[in-house]
Amino acid sequence: MSITTSLPGFRDFYPRELAARSHIFAAWREAARRFGFEEYDGPPLEPLELYTDKSGDEIVRQLYNFEDKGGRAVTLRPEMTPTLARMAGARAGELRKPIRWFSIPQLYRYERTQRGRLREHFQWNVDVVGEEGVAADAEILAVALQSFQLLGLSAQDVVARVSDRRLLEALLLHAGVPADRLMAAYAAIDKLSREEERVIRDRLAKEAGLGAAAIDQIFRIFAHPDFESLTAAYRDVPGVAEELARLGEYFGILGALGFGAWVTFDPRIVRGLAYYTGIVFEVFDRKGELRAVCGGGRYDQLLEQVSGVSLPALGFGMGDVVLRELLADRELLPSGEPAGDYYLVAVGEPERRVVREMATRLRRAGWSAIYSLRAAGVKAQFKDANARGVRRVVVVGPDEVASGQVAVRDMASGAEERVRIESLGEATATAQRR
Ligand code: HAM
Secondary structure (H helix, E strand, O other): OOOOOOOOOOOOOOHHHHHHHHHHHHHHHHHHHHOOOEEOOOOOEEEHHHOOOOOOHHHHHOOOEEEOOOOOEEEEOOOOHHHHHHHHHHOOOOOOOOEEEEEOOEEEOOOOOEOOEOOEEEEEEEEEEOOOOHHHHHHHHHHHHHHHHHOOOOOOOEEEEEEEHHHHHHHHHHOOOOHHHHHHHHHHHOOOOOOOHHHHHHHHHHOOOOOHHHHHHHHHHHOOOOHHHHHHHHOOOOOHHHHHHHHHHHHHHHHHOOOHHHEEEOOOOOOOOOOOOOEEEEEEEOOOOOOOOEEEEEOOOHHHHHHOOOOOEEEEEEEHHHHHHHHHHOOOOOOOOOOOOEEEEEOOHHHHHHHHHHHHHHHHOOOOEEEOOOOOOHHHHHHHHHHOOOOEEEEEOHHHHHHOEEEEEEOOOOOEEEEEHHHHHHHOOHHHOO
16 A cells, blocks of 8 residues: 555645745744743643643544553643643742743644644744733733734734633623623634624524523624724723723733734634633734634633642744745745755766765855765756755866865856865855855
8 A cells, every 4th residue: 555645634844845834933933032932842742631621622622632552541732721831830939930931832633624724733832921910911912923023924914803801701791691601602702703693693592591682782792893982882881991991001012012003902802712811812814814823812720720820821822824824825935945055066986085075074164065976977966956956066076186176156146266175165154155
């Protein structure tokens, strides 16, 4: 049997795709560095109970779980947040707070594969643990937006839709939703921008057990076009004024951080995961063609649930799948694999040894250098160098060996430079490297 394809929803990364992935990871790491976040990682396999009860039904239904050979119930990680909560909680006493950490795990969810949703993806996670103030919420969204900026996207390309579960909770209680149905109502509302109103009404009735009057009231909340109109309508509802003031402060800080134009209030954002407790957000492409690129928010009770240590926390996950589509759409992905620095052409058998020595010298000086691994004609070697897009070619024949000098040909311009063999690596100084 021959196998040529990967499992559905799993990707092969050929060099071209890996170059795009590395480009995205580099921007993520750079944004994290600029905001002072440190990188961490955890295991790809975790105990099943880390997710059951905590992450919410949707994600638990999608787990790649099994019993290991020691009889343990385990699962491939579907998200990073419970691992982060476990790790931060376990060393909470000794870690400097607020903890500012990031990671780029590969995650696994048995999803119905569709555009932007696969069964594995890489997800940039950035989280703050140990800070309850709204300045931390603004900082978290700002670092996410910084990464888009580094990748060449602007506020015209993406938008962060923000809400607050505390605000929604006050509004839903006011609409007549019983406290014990809030979670079910959130789960239905989370689907609001993806499914028709009729379907959501049905879910609110069946899954959250709500009556027609409460459902009508809920839809009235979402009919408000903006923050101002919602404020005018509900500011006298108990608990709502404080929530609106907090969100106002949050938008103000994001403005000061230079991201005001990237952010909009949208009470339909509740997030699919169960553990969020405060400000929540999702980032979408402005054209609305793709699934969410990024989602996150505050989860002040998860650390206690997971580790027994009570610490407020917040963060987000940004996936590579949708982001890559967005970058490809805007022609912002690198065009190919990075080209090598040198291709060394041996004219005859005796020069192959010289070429190897030269390659070693170049490599030790930090350049990339390749040569034909088998005896080949000069023409064939040039063709190979061209096809691989190598920047410079050096031909080594008996004359070059005798004179101790070679011509370095720049393949783009055709210009040649004569260089002594023993100073090859140094003569073309690092300044010339790209
Ligand atoms: P999430 O909304 O489930 O949040 O995922 C965050 C992002 O990961 C999504 O917006 C999407 O870009 C990407 N993503 C999720 N599932 C898939 C998939 N099947 N295929 C491709 N991309 C996907 C979380 O996971 C939270 N733990 C994030 C977080 C961190 N909240 C606080 N800290």
